Amino acid sequence: MTADARDRGGPAQPLLLVHGLRKHFPVRGGLLNRRIATVQAVDDVSFSVRKGETLGIVGESGCGKSTTARLLMRLIEPDAGDVVFDGDPVADRHGITVNAMRRQMQMVFQDSYSSLNPRMTMAESIAYAPRMHGLGARQAIERAESLLAQVGLNPRQYARRYPHELSGGQRQRVNVARALALEPRMVILDEAVSALDKSIEAQVLNLLRELKERFNLTYLFISHDLNVVEYVSDRVLVMYLGRVVETGPVEAIYARPRHPYTRALFASKPTLDPDRRTMEMPLTGDPPNPINPPSGCRFRTRCAFAQAICAEVVPPLAAPLDEAADAPTEHLVACHLPEGQAAMALHHA
Amino acid sequence: MLIFAARRLIQAIPILLGVSLVVFGLVHIVPGNPIDLLMPPEASPEVIAQMKAAFGFDKPLYIQYLLWLGRALRGDFGLSVFNATPVWGQLVAALANTFVLAILAAMLGFTLGIVCGLVAAIHHGRWPDKLFSAIATTGVSLPHYWCAIVLVLACAVLHDWLPAQGMGDDSLPLYDRLEYLVLPVVTLSLIPMGVIARLVRATVLEIIGQDFVGALTAKGLTRWPVIRHICKNAAPPVLALMGLQFGYLLGGSILVETVFNWPGSGNLLNLAIFRRDIPVLQATILVLASFFVVLNLLVDIAQAAIDPRIRR
Amino acid sequence: MSQTTADFVRRELQVAADAPQAAPTPGYWKAVARRLARDPVTIAVTLVLLGIIFISLGAPLVTGGTDPYAGSVLARLKPIGTPGHWLGTDETGRDLWTRLCYGGRLSLLAGILPVSISLMVGGFLGILAGYAGGIVGTLIMRTMDVFYAFPSILLAIAICGLLGNGLSNSVIALSVVFIPPMVRIAETVTTQARQLDFVEAARASGTTTMQIIRHHVLANVLGPIMVYATSLISVSIILSAGLSFLGLGVTPPQAEWGLMLNSLRQAIYVQPYVAALPGAMIFITSMCFNLMSDGFRSAMDVRLNK
Numbered sequence: 001m002t003a004d005a006r007d008r009g010g011p012a013q014p015l016l017l018v019h020g021l022r023k024h025f026p027v028r029g030g031l032l033n034r035r036i037a038t039v040q041a042v043d044d045v046s047f048s049v050r051k052g053e054t055l056g057i058v059g060e061s062g063c064g065k066s067t068t069a070r071l072l073m074r075l076i077e078p079d080a081g082d083v084v085f086d087g088d089p090v091a092d093r094h095g096i097t098v099n100a101m102r103r104q105m106q107m108v109f110q111d112s113y114s115s116l117n118p119r120m121t122m123a124e125s126i127a128y129a130p131r132m133h134g135l136g137a138r139q140a141i142e143r144a145e146s147l148l149a150q151v152g153l154n155p156r157q158y159a160r161r162y163p164h165e166l167s168g169g170q171r172q173r174v175n176v177a178r179a180l181a182l183e184p185r186m187v188i189l190d191e192a193v194s195a196l197d198k199s200i201e202a203q204v205l206n207l208l209r210e211l212k213e214r215f216n217l218t219y220l221f222i223s224h225d226l227n228v229v230e231y232v233s234d235r236v237l238v239m240y241l242g243r244v245v246e247t248g249p250v251e252a253i254y255a256r257p258r259h260p261y262t263r264a265l266f267a268s269k270p271t272l273d274p275d276r277r278t279m280e281m282p283l284t285g286d287p288p289n290p291i292n293p294p295s296g297c298r299f300r301t302r303c304a305f306a307q308a309i310c311a312e313v314v315p316p317l318a319a320p321l322d323e324a325a326d327a328p329t330e331h332l333v334a335c336h337l338p339e340g341q342a343a344m345a346l347h348h349a
Numbered sequence: 350m351l352i353f354a355a356r357r358l359i360q361a362i363p364i365l366l367g368v369s370l371v372v373f374g375l376v377h378i379v380p381g382n383p384i385d386l387l388m389p390p391e392a393s394p395e396v397i398a399q400m401k402a403a404f405g406f407d408k409p410l411y412i413q414y415l416l417w418l419g420r421a422l423r424g425d426f427g428l429s430v431f432n433a434t435p436v437w438g439q440l441v442a443a444l445a446n447t448f449v450l451a452i453l454a455a456m457l458g459f460t461l462g463i464v465c466g467l468v469a470a471i472h473h474g475r476w477p478d479k480l481f482s483a484i485a486t487t488g489v490s491l492p493h494y495w496c497a498i499v500l501v502l503a504c505a506v507l508h509d510w511l512p513a514q515g516m517g518d519d520s521l522p523l524y525d526r527l528e529y530l531v532l533p534v535v536t537l538s539l540i541p542m543g544v545i546a547r548l549v550r551a552t553v554l555e556i557i558g559q560d561f562v563g564a565l566t567a568k569g570l571t572r573w574p575v576i577r578h579i580c581k582n583a584a585p586p587v588l589a590l591m592g593l594q595f596g597y598l599l600g601g602s603i604l605v606e607t608v609f610n611w612p613g614s615g616n617l618l619n620l621a622i623f624r625r626d627i628p629v630l631q632a633t634i635l636v637l638a639s640f641f642v643v644l645n646l647l648v649d650i651a652q653a654a655i656d657p658r659i660r661r
Numbered sequence: 662m663s664q665t666t667a668d669f670v671r672r673e674l675q676v677a678a679d680a681p682q683a684a685p686t687p688g689y690w691k692a693v694a695r696r697l698a699r700d701p702v703t704i705a706v707t708l709v710l711l712g713i714i715f716i717s718l719g720a721p722l723v724t725g726g727t728d729p730y731a732g733s734v735l736a737r738l739k740p741i742g743t744p745g746h747w748l749g750t751d752e753t754g755r756d757l758w759t760r761l762c763y764g765g766r767l768s769l770l771a772g773i774l775p776v777s778i779s780l781m782v783g784g785f786l787g788i789l790a791g792y793a794g795g796i797v798g799t800l801i802m803r804t805m806d807v808f809y810a811f812p813s814i815l816l817a818i819a820i821c822g823l824l825g826n827g828l829s830n831s832v833i834a835l836s837v838v839f840i841p842p843m844v845r846i847a848e849t850v851t852t853q854a855r856q857l858d859f860v861e862a863a864r865a866s867g868t869t870t871m872q873i874i875r876h877h878v879l880a881n882v883l884g885p886i887m888v889y890a891t892s893l894i895s896v897s898i899i900l901s902a903g904l905s906f907l908g909l910g911v912t913p914p915q916a917e918w919g920l921m922l923n924s925l926r927q928a929i930y931v932q933p934y935v936a937a938l939p940g941a942m943i944f945i946t947s948m949c950f951n952l953m954s955d956g957f958r959s960a961m962d963v964r965l966n967k
Contacts, residue, residue, distance in 0.1 A: 073865045075861055075864060075865055098867075099867040100867075102865060102866060102867030103867055106865065106866070107862070107865050109858055109861070109862060111858055114857055114858035114859065115858045115859050115862050116859050117859045117863075117876075117877050117880075117881075118881075119880045119881065120876075125859075128863065128866070128868075128876060129863075129866035129867070129868060132866075132868040132869070132872045132876075133867070133868070175862075178862070178866075181866075182866065182867075363803070364806055364807055364810055365810075367804075367806075367807030367810070368807060368810050368811070370807075371807060371808070371811075372819075375819055375820070375823050376823065486948065486951050486952060486955070487948065489895075489951060490895055490899075490944060490947040490948035490950075490951045491944055491947075492899045492902060492903065492940055492943045492944060492947065494903055494906055494922070494940075495922060495937070495939075495940025495941075495943060495944060496940075498922070498926060498929060498936070498937060498940060499937055499940065501929065502929055502933045502936070502937060506929055506930055506933055507933065596812055597812050597813075597814075599812075600811075600812030600814070600815045601812045601813070601814040601815060603814065603815075603818065603907070604814070604903050604906065604907070607906075607907065608926075618815075618818065619907060622818065622822040622907075622909070623908070630819075630822065634811075634815060634819050637812065637815055638810055638811045638812075638815065641810055641811065641812055642810045645810070
């Protein structure tokens with residue numbers, strides 16, 4: 001891959017380093033509209049994204065994936081935590097501003113229709129950000145048309161159309177083109193293909209892969225669809241109720257998931273092979289409320305292995321207990337108990 | 350629900366205080382000393398100083414405000430500058446007269462408005478819709494003081510059907526006294542009729558257009574239960590508007606009362622303006638505005654009681 | 662871009678250039694204009710309004726130079742159809758048709774000016790409150806609530822009664838009366854627009870607040886605000902004429918429809934039809950603005966016209 005002129009620190013430095021990200025939302029009520037409860041949406045989330053890789057974030061609805069994406073883009077202000085982009089702390093006196101970060105990191109949203117201004121043409125929507133950042137009007141439109149071509153939409157046909165005239169897949173391509181308009185280095189895809197039909201989804205995923213190679217991009221791919229995440233990701237992060245429970249290379253996670261939640265998540269995928277039925281026990285109990293999450297390990301109320309320590313101490317994200325202490329591993333899991341971490345060899349259907 | 354009501358009640362207090370501040374402040378924003386407004390120009394400085402002390406105008410502004418507010422809360426608005434009778438008594442009597450008009454006009458206007466709006470909505474696109482929509486728009490566009498004049502013209506001048514002015518006195522039997530009510534009530538009811546009709550039509554159309562009505566019909570419900578369902582869903586915004594309109598009827602009847610010489614609070618206000626009767630002016634505006642605030646409060650609570658989505 | 666990428670793009674653009682040009686779809690506003698053009702009621706009403714405005718502005722032309730202030734005691738209260746005074750004369754002998762034409766100037770001014778002022782002030786405050794939210798928004802909205810607590814005519818009368826007579830005072834009073842509802846509607850619409858995804862996407866692209874408001878929020882917000890403002894004009898005309906009717910607005914001997922209605926009130930027993938004319942003008946003008954506003958709202962409502 002060609003080196004980006006904006007690269008600082010070389011390939012060893014992670015493009016994105018997130019540490020201790022936290023966001024709690026107050027719930028107001030009562031006589032004077034005071035805060036009566038807190039939704040702990042994202043709690044102590046840390047991870048890193050390497051240059052050129054695709055990090056998949058997976059989890060159920062409400063686990064905090066989208067909130068994390070918005071925190072990264074600074075659409076919501078985090079309560080705590082640091083975000084470091086290619087060595088520069090974001091929104092820090094010694095680092096780069098939020099606006100400077102936004103020129104290097106962009107986002108594609110889930111709802112393709114509401115992400116586009118219904119009163120603007122496709123070319124205008126794509127050209128908007130470059131124009132606002134100083135590009136001339138004509139050059140901005142030219143760049144928009146070129147991008148439309150890159151995402152597979154004929155600019156002569158689509159540049160002057162309005163969102164309601166395009167299909168979902170076409171709109172999402174436009175959204176991708178718009179994300180690329182500022183020539184970012186990293187793109188966050190927040191459930192970007194979840195609302196599309198399966199065949200269209202496959203096309204868009206392939207397009208994303210082509211674009212990644214062509215433009216030297218790094219992706220953060222958020223989805224609740226396990227198969228899609230497996231298809232696109234190099235590494236995977238599993239979230240539950242605002243915390244990271246497991247992370248590692250995609251092969252490791254999908255072949256040998258270690259955290260009880262991850263295992264249950266994969267077990268919910270029914271196997272097609274009658275001779276190798278899924279043996280793992282399903283999730284028990286009700287999903288707890290993010291307003292009053294369980295103390296310690298948040299998964300303990302649904303975990304078959306829960307012990308006293310799980311309620312007292314938050315399990316740290318660390319290497320699995322049964323691996324050799326000095327063997328370098330990227331596969332980290334947040335669980336106290338060896339039996340909880342016991343690897344299960346998944347039979348791929 | 351109770352918490353919502355209590356919360357709205359608490360929120361209403363600063364608004365009422367703000368209203369009282371505005372009413373108090375308006376008089377003092379006016380260029381010129383309030384005393385000069387009350388006193389004849391040839392009054393000597395000693396008399397002026399005396400009056401200032403008597404009215405309390407020599408004290409600092411916020412003290413004046415607090416004193417005035419305190420007295421107001423007890424119903425003591427002082428004496429009318431014009432005829433030296435207690436303001437409160439005059440105001441209450443006038444308010445009662447306006448109240449009669451407002452209630453009757455509200456009943457007439459709301460009923461007609463709902464009927465118009467419903468008919469227009471149900472026959473959407475066809476001639477009844479156009480007709481009743483036109484009637485509603487007319488009601489809203491009519492300057493009601495002009496309409497009053499036209500009605501007086503038609504019913505009292507050209508033909509001697511109804512009395513043109515006043516309230517009639519106690520010597521007349523009840524039936525004759527009711528005649529005096531007809532024209533003012535009809536005139537006042539026009540604007541609420543128009544406003545309510547337009548809102549009812551818009552709301553019912555929106556509800557009919559929603560999918561769940563189709564679902565209800567598909568479930569096999571016959572017309573009458575569907576209509577009841579529509580009414581239940583259309584009720585909250587319409588009720589809110591009705592409350593607002595009633596407030597306008599009470600507070601905004603001045604023009605109609607002037608034309609018909611109806612001795613209500615609007616007429617009192619009119620006279621107070623021309624006589625520069627500041628105590629009466631302040632008292633009337635304060636009471637009417639406060640009533641409006643309380644009315645809005647009750648309407649909000651009633652809305653929340655019907656529509657659970659509103660209570661957050 | 663690498664060479665392969667450049668080639669790829671060039672090829673794609675070449676393919677694109679060979680394809681037939683798609684017909685450009687009309688923009689949103691053009692579609693609105695087209696719908697309006699097909700609405701006979703709105704067109705008729707707009708023409709009537711233009712007629713009234715023309716008559717008012719061009720009063721000297723239309724009335725053949727008659728002086729609106731010249732009255733003759735001998736010619737008092739002539740009926741409609743009198744030769745030389747085709748709409749009759751008022752209580753001091755002035756020609757009614759002339760007075761109506763000149764009166765239109767002040768009445769229309771008193772109707773449109775307060776709404777324009779409150780549109781600018783209230784719209785600005787409302788969009789600010791809606792977009793910024795937080796303390797600023799709450800402060801603005803709570804202040805508006807206090808003024809909202811007064812029935813509009815009461816507030817107008819209070820302000821006028823204390824400021825005194827005159828057109829400028831009644832314009833000020835009406836502007837103050839209309840600012841709170843303008844702020845409220847602007848704030849509501851802006852808050853709704855602010856939460857839309859494409860506005861969030863615009864924020865994510867690192868553009869400034871002013872740019873976002875100008876390009877994304879304003880276009881989606883101005884529609885409902887303009888519809889509301891147009892409907893307010895009819896209210897303003899009625900209220901300002903009402904103020905003059907009470908003696909609080911325009912002073913005699915100026916020509917203004919509300920004032921004329923008041924001074925002709927006693928004449929109702931003598932010349933009823935002449936006395937009712939000024940009110941008819943108020944009614945017609947107000948009705949036209951209302952219908953025009955309704956027409957705009959229908960044309961802009963995407964749901965009804967899908």
